[in-house]
Amino acid sequence: MQLGTRWPVGGTIPNDLAEVVVLAIQAVEEELVALDVDTKEWRWTLTWLEGKPVVELDDGTVIRYNPHEDSATITQPVEQVPGDYDEDDED
Secondary structure (H helix, E strand, O other): OEEEEEEEOOOOOOOOOOHHHHHHHHHHHHHHHHOOOOOOOOEEEEEEEOOEEEEEEOOOOEEEEEOOOOEEEEEOOOOOOOOOOOHHHOO
């Protein structure tokens, strides 16, 4: 794994990313604005895994690039609702 760079939400996105990854980052940021999330302190982290970019936001959102399909997959962290059943909570 090779560290790429970090930048703030709403900041300048690195030039060496595929257009579909840039569009995915912009979509995540637009959703955060629509939800009125305070992201002043949040940063994106770009790393390169086997030559492919992996972009992670401080909240755990991850964007992975598939060069064979020229696609980007956004994986957002799952928030557990209090009272939801969790197998680890068994007595």
